[in-house]
Amino acid sequence: MVVFKKPQSLSPVPTHYCPGCTHGIVHRLVAEAIDALGIEGQTIGVAPVGCSVFAYNYFECDMIQAAHGRAPAVATGVKRTNPDKIVFTYQGDGDLAAIGTAETVHATTRGENITIIFINNAIYGMTGGQMAPTTLPGQVTTTSPYGRNPMIQGNPIRVCEMLSTLDGLAFAQRVAVDTPAHVNQAKKAIQKAFQNQIDKKGLSIVEVLSTCPTNWGMSPTEALKWLRENMMPYYPLGVYKDIDAKEENK
């Protein structure tokens, strides 16, 4: 009996990602959710600018590639004109929380019925390791060579916490992909974020604490350990909003 194989919605091609980059794991989890819900033929994905700019090569569903940070705006247009389709964005932290902050915040507060998969790897990967809004205090990047100093470069943004104050948000969960148990938890969260859209609940976001071994300057296994020891205390895992839970409490 096959207990694990490549999901159908994932294209059978090699990816351009660096060895051990967790973008690959999250791609697979998205494809597994699409398979599990049987929505491959109805799904439209929006790829960002960033290392995952080529995500359209890796999913078997239809894909669009948006200008930097504009994925939630593009997804809004796609969803409003095709309300029967399932629309998701896949975005890094530079894309979603720097140049695309306005699109992220406003799509959320409007309660667009879309799904956002947010990769928080605390750095700009594609462009060679510059500081991101999510870079940790003290973290060395090419644009914070002495470590990020909040007095100079400002404080990081906790995206799930920030968005959870907005009424249009249906669901926000922060997960990580550093261990098999956490990957399985992330899989459930991503599937829920898609199910919410099928159930017309509003905007769902899953923030995935991820690694960039190349620009962090670590081996892939060291990077997972660094994520656990440094990112998790600053970005606690958990559900930040779930409108279902609220209904239950009433």
Next chain:
Amino acid sequence: MNKVTFNTDLCKGCGLCVEACPKKIITLAADVLNKKGYHPACITDAEKCIACAMCATMCPDVVITVEKNV
């Protein structure tokens, strides 16, 4: 017997499966290079595999297929 298969050409030798395996039966083949120029992952002691799929769960490149003997 449980069976773990590697699509070796796709492997980037990242070692995440090596670390994830609770039975410690995966290694990067030091004397083999795949098409991409990486030392690919392989099984050292297939008999010990419990088909838990933890290796496949951590693989970013979907190299691994796991079959359980039932």
